[in-house]
Amino acid sequence: MPTDVAPVLDLAAITALVPHRDPFLFIDAVTEYEKGARLLAVKTITGDEPFFAGHFPGLPIMPGVLIVEAMAQAGVVLYTLSMDETEDERRQTKFLGQVEARFLTPAYPGDRLEIDLRVVRLMKGAIAVKGTVRAGGRTIVKAEFLLMQPARTREGAADVRAER
Amino acid sequence: MTRAEVEQGVKAIVLDILEAEDEVKDFGDEDDFVEDLSMDSLQAVSMLVHLEKRFRVSLPESDMNRFRTVRSVVDVVMANLDSRAN
Numbered sequence: 341m342p343t344d345v346a347p348v349l350d351l352a353a354i355t356a357l358v359p360h361r362d363p364f365l366f367i368d369a370v371t372e373y374e375k376g377a378r379l380l381a382v383k384t385i386t387g388d389e390p391f392f393a394g395h396f397p398g399l400p401i402m403p404g405v406l407i408v409e410a411m412a413q414a415g416v417v418l419y420t421l422s423m424d425e426t427e428d429e430r431r432q433t434k435f436l437g438q439v440e441a442r443f444l445t446p447a448y449p450g451d452r453l454e455i456d457l458r459v460v461r462l463m464k465g466a467i468a469v470k471g472t473v474r475a476g477g478r479t480i481v482k483a484e485f486l487l488m489q490p491a492r493t494r495e496g497a498a499d500v501r502a503e504r
Numbered sequence: 505m506t507r508a509e510v511e512q513g514v515k516a517i518v519l520d521i522l523e524a525e526d527e528v529k530d531f532g533d534e535d536d537f538v539e540d541l542s543m544d545s546l547q548a549v550s551m552l553v554h555l556e557k558r559f560r561v562s563l564p565e566s567d568m569n570r571f572r573t574v575r576s577v578v579d580v581v582m583a584n585l586d587s588r589a590n
Contacts, residue, residue, distance in 0.1 A: 435546075437546040437550060438546075460553060461549075461556070463565045465545070465549075466546075486549065486550055488545070488549060490544070490545065490546060
């Protein structure tokens, strides 16, 4: 994929849509988006991420669960944009409800993760997503997951940004 | 697909979804998902997605309101399979 294509969403635009922040924001940009259908996000693994200090000393591998987390964060963007969420709605936390993932090859520093998501199901308060993460022609993770906004947080109990 | 086959598939999905709940060991066709089995909204959405995948049907979200018991889910799935066959 050419890297000089202007992203659909840059990092600043992403942080306006999701509550996650460094060091727990795992997408750098959204490069393709089709409302209610699909989204392609990217994350370049620099090697400076704090988790590499422990995972593993002398053998840096991005933890698979964090790659799934990156997929989930991209899923939140896909949901938020597809539902035309207002700023107030975006503040309401979405949670991973269910994940089925296959970890196929490791991701290393220098890899540019391409997170390719497709909507399986979209409804008010929930999105089911199927996705593949690739890097340099390798398939890293294949996963299906469900993101939910539980009714109790829809009522405003978990406004993470407001709690700061 | 026969009703018995659909019922078996629905029960497997419900059990899979509820297996995190320690108290859910067994349930009957008439047990209420919410009142008897403490199913939450997340699990209900999960059930909808799994039903669509397993039975290759398309279920509107409004059908979720009819998901009260195994029997009612089987009714919804059977109706969808029938309408697809016609």
